[in-house]
Amino acid sequence: MTQTTPPASPTVLGVMGLKGSRKEQYNSRADKLFEVLFGKDYKLKEATPNLTLLKNIIDSIELQYLKDFSRFKAVFKNESILSISFSPQLGYVLGFSNPNNVYNNEIAKYGCDLRGGFSSFAIYAKGLTENMIVGNSLSSLLRVVSISGAVPGEYNEKIYDSPIYARVLPREINEIEVELRTMDNGRLVPFAFGTVHIVLIFKKVINF
Numbered sequence: 001m002t003q004t005t006p007p008a009s010p011t012v013l014g015v016m017g018l019k020g021s022r023k024e025q026y027n028s029r030a031d032k033l034f035e036v037l038f039g040k041d042y043k044l045k046e047a048t049p050n051l052t053l054l055k056n057i058i059d060s061i062e063l064q065y066l067k068d069f070s071r072f073k074a075v076f077k078n079e080s081i082l083s084i085s086f087s088p089q090l091g092y093v094l095g096f097s098n099p100n101n102v103y104n105n106e107i108a109k110y111g112c113d114l115r116g117g118f119s120s121f122a123i124y125a126k127g128l129t130e131n132m133i134v135g136n137s138l139s140s141l142l143r144v145v146s147i148s149g150a151v152p153g154e155y156n157e158k159i160y161d162s163p164i165y166a167r168v169l170p171r172e173i174n175e176i177e178v179e180l181r182t183m184d185n186g187r188l189v190p191f192a193f194g195t196v197h198i199v200l201i202f203k204k205v206i207n208f
Helices: 028-038 051-059 088-094
Strands: 061-066 071-076 120-125 132-134 137-139 141-146 178-182
Touching: 051 061
Parallel strands: none
Antiparallel strands: 061 071, 120 141, 120 178, 132 137
16 A cells, blocks of 8 residues: 655645745746735845735635626725736636726626637647638638537537538648637637547548
């Protein structure tokens, strides 16, 4: 029987993505945050940033859900906080029209979308088939897959009775590179876990 050492509990900065481990130095994201909170010369003070103050600032930010309006509301209990910013994806999920500047007591303009607008994704295979017209550009698109009705943590299987055939470009194929990207801005689909199975059908074409 082998006894393993339990992993160390994450630090406050580690959870925030500001520091990978206890021995690791602060990253650039942490430096920018500390400059705002403690001044640009905080490194010259040879003092560790006050984590208690940092935690109090984080705890003073609340996102309240208003059931009557089906909207989120940002509430700051610390008067020194003028505004906060979210990533574009998180801002879309929460429904804020301007995620870069969300002010105190601001109510989201739109209802929340916990799926983040992710209802389908596209399958690409670079250099495998002829490009087809997608919007206003040419792309190596194989198919668009809908994930409507999918349950997180469960397999979502799609079987197409009418496959889409595209002309294969190379005469010999050593490897196939497939990319699964979102339909909004072409981001790679961030699968958290699980295995993706894709079946490609190759059909010989007889030219008369």
